[in-house]
Amino acid sequence: MESNRRVMTIPNLLSAFRILLVPVIAWLYCGKGDYPLTAGVLLLSGATDIVDGFIARRFHMTSDLGKVLDPVADKLTQAVALGCLLTRFPAVWWLMAVLVIKEALMAAMGIFVIRRTGVVYSAAWHGKLAACILYAVILTHIVWYNIPAELSACFAAAGTAGMLLSLTMYATQNVRRVKGSAQ
Numbered sequence: 001m002e003s004n005r006r007v008m009t010i011p012n013l014l015s016a017f018r019i020l021l022v023p024v025i026a027w028l029y030c031g032k033g034d035y036p037l038t039a040g041v042l043l044l045s046g047a048t049d050i051v052d053g054f055i056a057r058r059f060h061m062t063s064d065l066g067k068v069l070d071p072v073a074d075k076l077t078q079a080v081a082l083g084c085l086l087t088r089f090p091a092v093w094w095l096m097a098v099l100v101i102k103e104a105l106m107a108a109m110g111i112f113v114i115r116r117t118g119v120v121y122s123a124a125w126h127g128k129l130a131a132c133i134l135y136a137v138i139l140t141h142i143v144w145y146n147i148p149a150e151l152s153a154c155f156a157a158a159g160t161a162g163m164l165l166s167l168t169m170y171a172t173q174n175v176r177r178v179k180g181s182a183q
Helices: 010-032 035-058 064-085 092-117 125-143 149-182
Strands: none
Touching: 010 035, 010 064, 035 064, 035 125, 064 092, 064 125, 092 125, 092 149, 125 149
Protein backbone atom coordinates (compact mmCIF):
# COMPACT_ATOMS: atom_id res chain seq x y z
CA MET A 1 0.00 0.00 0.00
CA GLU A 2 1.31 3.44 -0.87
CA SER A 3 2.40 5.43 2.17
CA ASN A 4 0.22 8.42 1.30
CA ARG A 5 -2.88 6.19 1.29
CA ARG A 6 -2.44 4.77 4.81
CA VAL A 7 -5.31 5.24 7.23
CA MET A 8 -4.37 3.60 10.53
CA THR A 9 -1.32 5.57 11.60
CA ILE A 10 -0.39 7.01 14.98
CA PRO A 11 -0.66 10.60 13.67
CA ASN A 12 -4.16 9.92 12.29
CA LEU A 13 -5.22 8.36 15.60
CA LEU A 14 -3.91 11.43 17.44
CA SER A 15 -5.89 13.70 15.10
CA ALA A 16 -9.01 11.60 15.75
CA PHE A 17 -8.34 11.92 19.50
CA ARG A 18 -8.18 15.71 19.09
CA ILE A 19 -11.57 15.64 17.38
CA LEU A 20 -12.95 13.69 20.36
CA LEU A 21 -11.63 16.42 22.68
CA VAL A 22 -13.74 19.09 20.94
CA PRO A 23 -17.02 18.36 22.79
CA VAL A 24 -15.05 18.01 26.03
CA ILE A 25 -13.72 21.55 25.58
CA ALA A 26 -17.25 22.88 24.99
CA TRP A 27 -18.65 21.02 27.99
CA LEU A 28 -15.88 22.16 30.34
CA TYR A 29 -16.16 25.81 29.29
CA CYS A 30 -19.90 26.25 28.81
CA GLY A 31 -21.32 23.44 30.92
CA LYS A 32 -18.98 23.33 33.90
CA GLY A 33 -17.47 26.82 33.74
CA ASP A 34 -14.11 25.23 34.58
CA TYR A 35 -11.79 27.59 32.73
CA PRO A 36 -8.47 26.24 34.02
CA LEU A 37 -9.42 22.67 33.05
CA THR A 38 -10.68 23.92 29.67
CA ALA A 39 -7.28 25.52 29.10
CA GLY A 40 -5.59 22.28 30.15
CA VAL A 41 -7.59 20.20 27.66
CA LEU A 42 -6.90 22.77 24.95
CA LEU A 43 -3.18 22.54 25.74
CA LEU A 44 -3.42 18.73 25.61
CA SER A 45 -5.01 19.03 22.19
CA GLY A 46 -2.21 21.34 21.07
CA ALA A 47 0.44 18.98 22.42
CA THR A 48 -1.04 16.03 20.54
CA ASP A 49 -1.09 18.19 17.40
CA ILE A 50 2.64 18.85 17.76
CA VAL A 51 3.38 15.19 18.53
CA ASP A 52 1.32 13.93 15.59
CA GLY A 53 3.17 16.23 13.21
CA PHE A 54 6.54 15.19 14.60
CA ILE A 55 5.74 11.47 14.35
CA ALA A 56 4.31 11.84 10.84
CA ARG A 57 7.45 13.53 9.52
CA ARG A 58 10.10 11.75 11.58
CA PHE A 59 8.79 8.23 10.99
CA HIS A 60 7.42 8.81 7.49
CA MET A 61 3.81 8.29 8.54
CA THR A 62 2.34 11.09 6.48
CA SER A 63 -0.81 10.27 4.57
CA ASP A 64 -3.37 12.05 2.45
CA LEU A 65 -5.95 11.34 5.18
CA GLY A 66 -3.64 12.92 7.77
CA LYS A 67 -3.18 16.01 5.59
CA VAL A 68 -6.96 16.45 5.76
CA LEU A 69 -7.74 15.08 9.24
CA ASP A 70 -5.15 17.23 11.05
CA PRO A 71 -6.46 20.60 9.84
CA VAL A 72 -10.06 19.44 10.37
CA ALA A 73 -9.20 18.71 14.01
CA ASP A 74 -7.56 22.14 14.27
CA LYS A 75 -10.49 24.02 12.75
CA LEU A 76 -13.11 22.18 14.80
CA THR A 77 -11.15 22.91 17.97
CA GLN A 78 -10.69 26.56 17.02
CA ALA A 79 -14.33 27.07 16.01
CA VAL A 80 -15.72 25.44 19.15
CA ALA A 81 -13.30 27.32 21.42
CA LEU A 82 -14.24 30.61 19.75
CA GLY A 83 -17.92 29.69 20.01
CA CYS A 84 -17.45 29.16 23.74
CA LEU A 85 -15.66 32.50 24.08
CA LEU A 86 -18.49 34.26 22.24
CA THR A 87 -20.62 33.68 25.32
CA ARG A 88 -18.44 36.17 27.22
CA PHE A 89 -16.32 38.23 24.81
CA PRO A 90 -17.99 40.26 22.02
CA ALA A 91 -14.69 41.03 20.25
CA VAL A 92 -14.33 37.35 19.40
CA TRP A 93 -17.07 37.73 16.76
CA TRP A 94 -14.43 39.11 14.37
CA LEU A 95 -12.25 36.09 14.87
CA MET A 96 -15.12 33.68 14.34
CA ALA A 97 -16.32 35.47 11.20
CA VAL A 98 -12.83 35.58 9.69
CA LEU A 99 -12.19 31.94 10.64
CA VAL A 100 -15.40 30.79 8.92
CA ILE A 101 -14.75 32.87 5.79
CA LYS A 102 -11.07 31.89 5.63
CA GLU A 103 -11.77 28.19 6.04
CA ALA A 104 -14.58 28.21 3.47
CA LEU A 105 -12.25 29.87 0.97
CA MET A 106 -9.39 27.53 1.90
CA ALA A 107 -11.62 24.47 1.43
CA ALA A 108 -12.76 25.66 -1.98
CA MET A 109 -9.19 26.49 -3.01
CA GLY A 110 -7.92 23.18 -1.68
CA ILE A 111 -10.46 21.14 -3.62
CA PHE A 112 -9.70 23.14 -6.77
CA VAL A 113 -5.93 22.66 -6.37
CA ILE A 114 -6.29 18.92 -5.69
CA ARG A 115 -8.46 18.49 -8.78
CA ARG A 116 -6.03 20.47 -10.95
CA THR A 117 -2.75 19.09 -9.62
CA GLY A 118 -3.71 15.72 -8.11
CA VAL A 119 -1.67 16.62 -5.02
CA VAL A 120 -2.80 17.08 -1.41
CA TYR A 121 -0.52 19.74 0.05
CA SER A 122 0.44 20.01 3.72
CA ALA A 123 0.02 23.14 5.80
CA ALA A 124 2.56 25.91 5.28
CA TRP A 125 4.54 27.75 7.97
CA HIS A 126 2.27 30.81 7.81
CA GLY A 127 -0.80 28.65 8.46
CA LYS A 128 0.91 27.19 11.51
CA LEU A 129 1.88 30.69 12.67
CA ALA A 130 -1.69 31.94 12.26
CA ALA A 131 -2.93 28.92 14.23
CA CYS A 132 -0.42 29.60 17.03
CA ILE A 133 -1.53 33.23 17.25
CA LEU A 134 -5.18 32.15 17.29
CA TYR A 135 -4.56 29.58 20.02
CA ALA A 136 -2.67 32.18 22.06
CA VAL A 137 -5.65 34.53 21.76
CA ILE A 138 -8.07 31.75 22.73
CA LEU A 139 -5.99 30.61 25.70
CA THR A 140 -5.52 34.19 26.88
CA HIS A 141 -9.29 34.69 26.91
CA ILE A 142 -9.91 31.38 28.68
CA VAL A 143 -7.30 31.94 31.39
CA TRP A 144 -7.81 35.70 31.78
CA TYR A 145 -11.58 35.53 32.02
CA ASN A 146 -11.82 39.18 33.20
CA ILE A 147 -9.71 40.60 30.37
CA PRO A 148 -10.58 44.27 29.66
CA ALA A 149 -12.72 44.74 26.53
CA GLU A 150 -10.11 46.97 24.87
CA LEU A 151 -7.36 44.38 25.34
CA SER A 152 -9.69 41.63 24.18
CA ALA A 153 -10.31 43.62 20.99
CA CYS A 154 -6.55 44.06 20.46
CA PHE A 155 -5.95 40.33 20.81
CA ALA A 156 -8.85 39.62 18.45
CA ALA A 157 -7.35 42.05 15.92
CA ALA A 158 -3.98 40.27 16.12
CA GLY A 159 -5.64 36.90 15.52
CA THR A 160 -7.64 38.33 12.62
CA ALA A 161 -4.51 39.83 11.04
CA GLY A 162 -2.67 36.51 11.32
CA MET A 163 -5.49 34.62 9.62
CA LEU A 164 -5.84 37.19 6.83
CA LEU A 165 -2.10 37.17 6.17
CA SER A 166 -2.11 33.37 5.99
CA LEU A 167 -5.14 33.36 3.67
CA THR A 168 -3.37 35.79 1.33
CA MET A 169 -0.21 33.69 1.30
CA TYR A 170 -2.12 30.43 0.70
CA ALA A 171 -4.06 32.04 -2.15
CA THR A 172 -0.80 33.17 -3.76
CA GLN A 173 0.74 29.69 -3.36
CA ASN A 174 -2.33 27.99 -4.77
CA VAL A 175 -2.42 30.23 -7.84
CA ARG A 176 1.24 29.33 -8.50
CA ARG A 177 0.52 25.61 -8.03
CA VAL A 178 -2.38 25.64 -10.46
CA LYS A 179 -0.44 27.70 -13.03
CA GLY A 180 2.54 25.37 -12.64
CA SER A 181 0.42 22.27 -13.26
CA ALA A 182 -1.11 23.79 -16.39
CA GLN A 183 2.27 24.12 -18.08
